[in-house]
Amino acid sequence: MTDIRFDGKVAIVTGAGGGLGRCHALELARRGAKVVVNDLGAAMDGSGGSSEAANDVVKEIEALGGEAFANGSSVSDTAGVQKMIDDTMAKWGRIDIIIANAGILRDKSFSKMTLQDIELVMDVHLMGSFKPIKAAWDIMKEQNYGRIVVTTSSTGLYGNFGQANYGAAKLGLVGMMNTLKIEGAKNNIKINAVCPVAATRMTEGLMPPEVLAQLKPEYVTPGVMNLVKEDAPTGMVLSAGAGAFSMAEIVETNGAFVGQGDALTAEAVAAKWDQITDKSVQTHFEMGSAHGQNIFRLLSEAAKS
Incomplete structure (x- = not known):
């Protein structure tokens, strides 16, 4: 079987300071990609911010012999996202891969959920995926090459108590994917979604330790590499967790x-x-x-x- 490589490719991974995003960024670098490590460094609810986590991942990549730089923009900030795209083009001249992974949680029952709780989650998950993809779309069209992964969730596909805001954003990403797979086809732009189950900051309080031990974020990343490779599928929702993978579809x-x-x-x-x-x-x-x-x-x- 041929090795999956990304030599000469430039990748942007949002929310890459820890958890799934960090694993994706490191694996892309191991396989030859130059990586932009984006992370606001905010708390799980989106408050605060520090670039320390992103810088630490850059150091890990450089220790592997790879190339990377950190970006601390919020994916919900239009100007910050554009700066990330502009800085990437200035440094490396192309953008081949975007993995939109950044996210926050504001979990509450719908009765207790405020409009701000809804807007913040939608801004980070849905608009925070739209904005970098939109900013890089014409670059990918001109290159006649692009590979994009958005991060959906079982909450979006099937529902979960206390996550109406999160679920709406996550299913919205599938809707975006379904259209962009059509619009991107003639320019060799492929877009897929990963539906992960992993032990990260966002899940650590929801499951017992023995279950979390089986759900290492690095057990999701091999599937994501198959969604951004040269001969990737397009328009696919790949469920991934604990080393098991399946395909989800709306029927x-x-x-x-x-x-x-x-x-x-x-x-x-x-x-x-x-x-x-x-x-x-x-x-x-x-x-x-x-x-x-x-x-x-x-x-x-x-x-x-």
Whole structure:
């Protein structure tokens, strides 16, 4: 099997001062990439900030014989993100890989969650991924090369008590990915999502120590390397944790045509509910237009019968 290498490639990893981001940055460097280590160094709730963590990771990379520099911009700060992109281009002249990993938590039940709790989490997770990707998008288009990973979550895919803000942001990233995989295809820009389960600052209080011991962040990183390599997939959600990997997809049942005009009533929908929700046949659509085509397929089949 051919080694996965990133020689000559330039990577930006956000939230790379610790946890998953640090592991991603170090592994990219081990495999030949030049790395921008972005980390605001804030507390888990997004408060405060220090560049010490990012500088420490840069030192680790340099000790490996790699090249890196630290960036302390908040991913939610438009000017700071642009400076990170500009500094990267000034130093290395290209941007090949972005791993959007930065995140914070403001966990509360929805009744107790404030609008600020919602806005801050959305700003860091959703806008904090949009901003660096948007700032580098035209650079990648001009290069005809780009590999992007956003970090989603099982909370976004499936839900979790006390994390309405976090879940909304994390599923929003899947929506962004689904469109950018289409728009980036002609310029060899591939974008994927990782859905990690790992022992980091954000999870250390949620699981017992014996479970956390199995969930080392470095056990997620090998999967991420496959999402940013030369022959990476695109539009994939890779679930990863404890050395196990799987693929998550949004699927739709085969469905049923109910009727139109006077025949289409709430009661008529109820009468076909079992057929509408039958999971024996399910499809993953590659783009939104395929969803519409499925509706007209049902209409056509009904007309024939």
